[in-house]
Amino acid sequence: MKHQYLSSLFFGLSDVPKFFAGINQALASLKSTTGAFTGDNLFTYSRNLSFLTDDEFMSAYKAHVTTDVEKGIIWRIAVVAWAARNGMRLQGDFVECACYKGITARIVCDYVNFGADPDRNYYLYDLFEHDASMPHHNMPEHGKTLFDEVKGRFAHLPNVVVTQGRVPDSFAQAAPDRIAFMHLDLNNADAEIGALEVLFDRMVPGAIMVLDDYGWLGYRAQKLAEDPWLEKRGYRVLELPTGQGLLVK
């Protein structure tokens, strides 16, 4: 069995051919490439890579990812899916700030069969657009039609609530009172602290928060803002090898 996952998604390279020659040399130097993973700035081997044998996860993942970036961040998506599944044991809604195209949230919905739990809502937030006056960085599919596209992606799930606008201001349009799972992925320290100010107290005991950018040096401003904010409330984030941060309320 080829139990491995090899992606060429790596950020921050100055000499691409040299880097991949090194990766290929390292792979060729292993006794076995079973359990090898490359991508998203990770190189591991001799690992179980449990998500690869989670058939529900893999079928949800394969149904919705299309781009090289989405394919390369499979381990991150598996972490989010796991945290969301934990949320299904708890009372409360799900939150993602921000959802961009809604790919991760769509995978989560399939994985946990979110449509079968109509009393629980999934709140998705994003600006969906970008212009030079906005502090967030431009992404390839930002534009006038993205909001409608994302609503279309969840049209069959009436308990998914998609809200356009700037977090945290957009919480005035729609926001949950009780949160069982939260994914923060705003690439922006002020916006994430703004989200925490409103939503953190609404997380129920046992709810997991995944902070997508927490471990990435390029987004270090977020960690530097979040650590003291959370420390004051008695919480500390676990930095994962995927670059995410994990917190259990």
Ligand SMILES: C[S@@+](CC[C@H](N)C(=O)[O-])C[C@H]1O[C@@H](n2cnc3c(N)ncnc32)[C@H](O)[C@@H]1O
């Ligand atoms: C990396 S993407 C999110 C990817 C998504 N979580 C996923 O897993 O597919 C970051 C998103 O944050 C959004 N964003 C940044 N600052 C924001 C803010 N203050 N309010 C709402 N959305 C914001 C951007 O529009 C962008 O789409």
